[in-house]
Amino acid sequence: MLTKTPLDPAASTAVGPLPAGHPPVKAKKIGVLLVNLGTPDGTDYWPMRRYLREFLSDRRVIEWPRIAWYPILYGIVLNTRPKKSGHAYEQIWNKERNESPLRTFTRAQGKKLAERMAGDAAVVVDWAMRYGKPSIAERMEALRAEGCERILCFPLYPQYSASTTATVNDKFFEHLQSLRWMPAARTVPAYHDEPVYIEALARSIETHLASLDFEPEHVIASYHGIPQSYFRNGDPYHCHCQKTSRLLDERLGWPKGRLMTTFQSRFGPEEWLQPYTDKTVEALAKKGVKRIAVLNPGFVSDCLETLEEIAGEVGEIFHEHGGEKFAHIPCLNDSDNGMDVIEHMVRRELRGWLD
Structure with missing residues (x-):
């Protein structure tokens, strides 16, 4: 699980002289913890139920009063949704590793970041999930066991949302609160408008479109949605998504209207950010648009929402209503472009600790 960069043997014990008979102490290290959303351990009912219970019990995710939400969660959702979600996960499950693609890609990102940071002997890289395993607390303890007295937590979300x-930050600091001897801590901020991120997206789009046997009439940037009420209460997510799309559009230099912004994955009866991805794709097909491509700029790694919902369901919607050519542009994942973004953000946020 833990990925260490190579260490100087002379640095494997404490810096400076120790009193006679003092037990060995690891050198002062700096931990980097990559954290993604989460994943169930399996597609059967009980693993899915455990995962959904943790996820949907989070007050940041569902802001309804508990007295109103818990009867719905425990009386309806956790009795019906695990089977449906398990079937969806089964469609994209990494059978070779017996895990979700999100876990596969996040592990690969941790490994490749460690390789890129190998010249900084003090850095130890690890990864965790907000929901499910490996947990944030578990991997923070692993970093501390390696001698990390400073830890940088990197929530892998380009656009900020509560x-x-x-x-992720809540859970990170919650574990810090339980410690008598806390490491120094930092978190990585949103990077929705960072030039390295916009460039990585643009290159990914250009490379993928060049490989197709058709030219899309429209390219849709589909972001995960949030309820409108969250936006009205001050969440900057909608603004961050719009800025990412604007900067990406400027970088690509396409005719106005070719790149479109939509929102997906709505849940429950509330109104969510619009326009909705599925409704937009359906409307385009009905208007006679025959060729489109969809990307997911808000997702660092391909997962259920990109592979099953977009590449699968949304693609079917387009074809069912008259569309002919549909392509899903993969997330940055652990590609060179994607790792350039992660490394850039980590090195920037480690300034002062590494200098």
Whole structure:
């Protein structure tokens, strides 16, 4: 699980002289913890139920009063949704590793970041999930066991939302609160408008479109949605998504209207950010648009929402209503472009600790 960069043998004990008979002490290290949303351990009912219970019990995710939400969660959702969600996960499950693609890609990102940071002997890289395993607390303890007296937590969300970035930070600091000897701590902020991120997205789009046997009439940037009420209460997520799309559009230099912004994955009876991805794709097909491509700029790694919902369900919607050519542009994942973004953000946020 833990990925260490190579260490100087001389640095494997404490810096400076120790009193005679003092037990060996690991050198002062700096931990980097990559954290993504989460994943169930399996597609059967009980693993899915455990995962959904943890996820949907988070007050940052569902902001309804508990007295109103818990009867719905425990009386309806956790009795019906595990089977449906398990079937969806089964469609994209990494059978070779017996895990979700999100876990596969996040592990690969941790490994490749460790390789890129190998010149900084003090850095130890690890990864965790906000919901499910490996947990944030578990991997923070692993970093501390390696001698990390400073830890940088990196929520892998380009656009900030209380329901994603903030809940990772909540869990990170919650574990710090339980410690007598706390490491120094930092978190990585949103990077929705960072030039390295916009460039990585643009290159990924250009490379993928060049490989297709058709030219899309529209390219849709589909972001995970949030309820409108969250936005009205001050969540900057919608603004961050719009800025990412604007900067990406400027970088690509396409005709106005070719790149479109939509929101997906709505849940429950509330109104969510619009326009909705599925409704937009359906409307385009009905208007006679025959060729489209969809990407997911808000997702660092391909997962259920990109592979099953977009590449699968949304693609079917487009074809059912008259569309002919549909392509899903993969997330940055552990590609060179994607790792350039992660490394850039980590090195920037480690300034002062590494200098």
